[in-house]
Amino acid sequence: MARPRKFDADAAVEAAMETFWTKGYTGTSTEDLLAETGMLRGSLYNAFGSKRGLFELALHRYRDKGAAGQNAIQADRPPLERIRRLMLSGVDRAAADRRGCLAVNTVTELASVDPELAALARRCLTQLEAVLVEAIEDGRAQGEIRADRPARLLARQVMGTFHGLLVQAKAGYDRQSLHETVEAVVADLRA
């Protein structure tokens, strides 16, 4: 009933996500977005409304992809090993291109400037926290993980170190020392 779109909206959001991830929200210009998505100005605004609107979509996509990745690791491995792999893969990816984590980047960039977007990013963090809590409770049921503290507290602790590692990855700390820290965290989790 109308002219069909030339571009793939999904691919465009994906490209936008990558760009925001690399350059940050403020650091990404609409020109950058046009170049990366291959769209023209009018089309982009017609489809997504504004730079901010596109960023929201990108954040949602990031959260969804994160959830998918977290589930991919689940498999049938023991919980502690799941946590270990989660952190190792996250750290590796953050260190590889020095881009860190989009959610963490967004929170640090926008918390005191755009609380609404920051809250959106925060949901990515709480999602990870939930995954961790679940894994920890699993591991505790199996006697693999220490039970002297609430699972939520342990999860916060692990997540804290994890986010700190992402920052260190961006700061250029070498992969090996990041991995050592991960192993130390895992060791401290053991019952």
Next chain:
Amino acid sequence: MARPRKFDADAAVEAAMETFWTKGYTGTSTEDLLAETGMLRGSLYNAFGSKRGLFELALHRYRDKGAAGQNAIQADRPPLERIRRLMLSGVDRAAADRRGCLAVNTVTELASVDPELAALARRCLTQLEAVLVEAIEDGRAQGEIRADRPARLLARQVMGTFHGLLVQAKAGYDRQSLHETVEAVVADLRA
């Protein structure tokens, strides 16, 4: 032998630091800097050369103030308590205004865009790491802190969690749960 300056260069750098801290590097306009320092365009450029130059000065100042703050805690308290207070005060400040830590903010904002500035910020982090290593070695000598791991590794671990907490503080996690995590980290450090 020349016209005297009307403004206090130190106060100007201080004001600039606060502004960058709140709004980030890209997010701070020269107009913002003029408003906060009370200077006029030409004066600011005459004195500091560029926005980037002023930012470098602000980062140096941040590092110096950080060092001063870290030393202020030293006192004669036991090492573990020093670490505890260091983290608590850092977390409190980060949570109070949701600005986090200027060094962490800078690393996450600029690592993939301006490596030179990111490296400057990184030095703030390694300074803190050095302080931690020292405190841990002290505590170990007194039998207060566990000795089953290299002090540097423990320091990285503590620093990681600390930076993660700063992110969580920006994300709006409540003070109490941040404090609980600090206590958990301290407990895990004990011999």
Next chain:
DNA sequence: AGAGTTTTTGACTGATCCATCAACAACGGA
């Protein structure tokens, strides 16, 4: 008082920012 030096002042530059718009194009349904 005059020369020399640095700062202040505010207007100005060109680039880039995000966003809008009208004209045109491509489709489905009547």
Next chain:
DNA sequence: TCCGTTGTTGATGGATCAGTCAAAAACTCT
């Protein structure tokens, strides 16, 4: 085939960006 709808295209808008400049001003030294 013609109409309603939606997408594309590229020019254009005003705002803001970081940074420059020439002229006037405030000081010291001679």
